[in-house]
Amino acid sequence: MIPWLTLAIALPAVGALVLWALPRASAETAKRTALGFSLATLLVAAGMALSFDVSAAGRLQFEEVHPWIPYFGVNYAVGVDGIALALILMSVVLVPLVVLAGWNEHDDRPDGGRGYLALVLLLEAMMVGVFAATDVFLFYVFFEAMLIPVYFMIGRYGRGDDRARAAVKFLLYSLAGGLVMLVAVIGVYVYGGTFLWSDLVGEGGALSALSPETARWLFLGFFVAFAIKAPMWPVHTWLPSAAGASRPGTAVLLVGVLDKVGTYGMLRYCMELFPGAVSWFVWPVVGLSLVSIVYGAVLAIGQTDMMRLVAYTSVSHFGFITLGIFALTPSGQAGAALYMVNHGLATGALFLIVGFLIARRGTALIADYGGVQKIAPKLAGTFLVVGLAGLALPGLAPFVSEFLVFVGVYEFNAVPAVLATAGVVLAALYILWMYQRTMTGPLPDTLSGLRDLSGREAWAVGPLVALIIAFGLYPQPVLDVINPAVERTAEENASEAAAVADGGAEEGDEE
């Protein structure tokens, strides 16, 4: 049997080492090596996806368990269910595109981009690892260790004078959350006696005898870390500054993949490890999600910088994801899981296109652009398509997930579903208004001679657009992979969910 997951973790890590070992003066080789390793990883992941048994997507597959630190009961344990597989595939699709999109970014760097690309590959290894880990300790190791490459990607290779501050802010927020989670991780071990996820969860699992109060505290410990990562209002403030100070490629991985670890963690760890504590947190989290949806959208409207604008739209989108997760209905959670994948594709594409604009004029300010569609119609057209995906236009992939989330939330309670629609309306405003200000209108003199989409750029963003359209028209393959895993979670939470739904309905009536 091929150890697919280990291969997918090791390959980019080896690539990072190779890049570091490369001689200084070989910029072109560095780029090609990085692209080669990321494509090879994509091939490995594709091979894994092909041998994935969709009919059994609800349980862990490709499992590998090797003892790592038996003294603490820690194993190197990896395995994927449908949700993890979808997220890993999304990550490994994004990485080569990021490398390709930033092809010429490194030309003026003294090290020819070696350092940056090595960090990208290192991060890829950790991204695969964090989604694949089935040992809580191993998950924590990846969760924390992946901060370091991103910290350097922002602080050292970022944009603008504020990048060091933004990098520190990002790192400290994430570390603070991670350290709180460390207490909960220790708690899981002390109370459960094992770190193996499969031994911990379920009826008769090691944590099933946990007292409700302890479960609540441990749930909270995990949740704080995931909420910061996701990011959820009011601990979202690091994201706009981090994204604003990032290279577009970094922002794609940061918002598209890293933040998903937060919502994935809620689904995988909060929900499944502590089903008894979930009901207690439903309404507070639903409330915070609604605030995130509206607050993120309103602030996105007010932004003058496109990178920050996209970051704020993500705060709003993550609100939808957490709302779907905590609605505790199968369609809500399926929608949330699908949303994670679609958001990665759509927001990734949006960041890449903003990156193309930055590569042309060195600025992400909306005020510096206008009338671009007159001279660069292909660029403007792609921008419009991915923008519309961002506002969940029917026919494009995000619509399916957003719709499922709404259905799920409505089943749970009508009030939050109605309130959340405000986010949809505002989404139209921030996306279309940005498009209008940058792409339409008179062309300022400063922009004359702006190049249209080059072949390389088209290859970088094209696959994402294709996927967005394909999954918009025919989302069934992804849903087939995701649904069984979601249903497993939902079954475990079924009794809790019912209890909460009753309670929630009463509360809703009171309102």
Added chain:
Amino acid sequence: MIPLIPAEAVEPELPGLTEAAPALDWWLLAPLLTVFAAGVLAVLFEAFVPAGRRGLQIALAALALLTVFGLVLAQMATLPEEGALLAAGVLAVDRTVLFFQGTVAVLALVSLMLIAERRDGRDAFAAQAATVPGSEEERAHIMAGSQHTEVYPLVLFAVLGMLMFPASNDFLTMFIALEVMSLPLYLMCGLARRRRLFSQEAAVKYFLLGAFASAFFLFGIAMVYGYAGSVDFADIRAAVESGGAAVFAGGEGEPLLVMGIGLVGVGLLFKVGAVPFHNWKPDVYQGAPTPITALMASCTLVAAFGALLRVFFVPFGGSVQVWEPMLWTVAILTMVAAAIIAVTQRDVKRLLAYSSVVHAGFILTAVVANSVEGLAGAMFYLAAYGFTTLGAFAVVTLVRTKDGGQEVGDLDQWAGLGRRSPLLAGSLGLFLLAFAGIPLTSGFIGKFAVFEAAVAGGATPLVVVGVLSSAVTAFFYVRIIVVMFFRDPEGEGPTVAPAGVLTGGVIALGVAATLVLGVFPQAFLDRLLPGAEPGAEPVSVTVHQVTAASGEG
């Protein structure tokens, strides 16, 4: 302490007194005797070998420390699991003690590499410490190339104290070990070649405060003696468990015990540098010659924690309810106060000093856990931290002002170091990440070990305080990384002295230990304690040996 009372005069309740010479286990005493003999020999070298004895001194010291490490390893293989009493019961050796001794030997050996390093024919120590700084006489000595090879015997004597400190089995021996360890350190603190006044100030401060701490310790011993009627650990433990010596009825000796524990605790907590007894650390770490700072930050901390663990687990093991609240308070104060003060520091050595205080606080959480896991966690933490901190100070010795002058402490001048010397800055970056407890470094495993023990021991609030102050400490570690990697050099910036083989070796060892202990800690964890299966008895293994031995006697 060989009693000379005739056998027939011995009271029946004093079975330990005899006129026969005590049986000495030469084999188990060998590490101590080796260092002692080497120290004495080194003093003789100073007196009788003419100039050019530096190489000889270094070779002797290195050989002695290597021998100690070899002996400790050999003893580890042969020592019975319950340990053994040595030299009429004043010393006790078991796996835990051997671990501390071995760690001290290795870390001292690595520090010795830093101490022995020379740049342009000059080491880090004053040409002639007895001269007035800035005087003609001093200049003459510098021109003549005088040097203090006395440093090496001093190091050996300090190490002797450190080896004895955690092995002591009664309070008087422990006090002697404390002084043997401290006096050479006071001296060495004042020997810096550059900024000599600063260095002398540090030495005086350290000496005065250290003398106070020793006085507290001694006073505490008197109280405990009053309570238990003995200074022997096994007797004290028996007395604590039975409510005091025979003269006390109905627990009226309790205040004596509480005061004794408190005062002894002050002495020990001063040595580990816990708040509120930490004030010496930043000044002394900053003023002392950096190689000596490295020695103190690694070896002294290990030895002091070894003694502290022993005292709280063995003689006071039966009165947990007395010392636990005290250590809770001190641990919380240490973690919070030191982390907050450290944020305002601008000097690298002071920062590392405060960081050492915070780490002492983390290790105290494992002491509070009062369990075998806590003991093992503290042991792992100390070894891991020792290597990392040695590496960090080795980097500090290399970053100097423009013309290869003195070390640059001010952080602002470190700007852009990552561009000029990526390897050096990268190593320091790794050490800082280890201090901050990022996974895949030894610092994370250590932190996990002590916090896990503390949660299992019911000290969850302490761990929450610990992780929050960890987040604060991360801020200043990360700030150093920002300065080194994300900022452009200001003006001339610091120059990096070319790393000699020795300093380079220390840094390489630090990097290797930090990574290996971070990624593959199992082999090391397995050897910490004999059969330390989680959930074993909630007292140190040292207890078995002490009680068993006293029962036989």
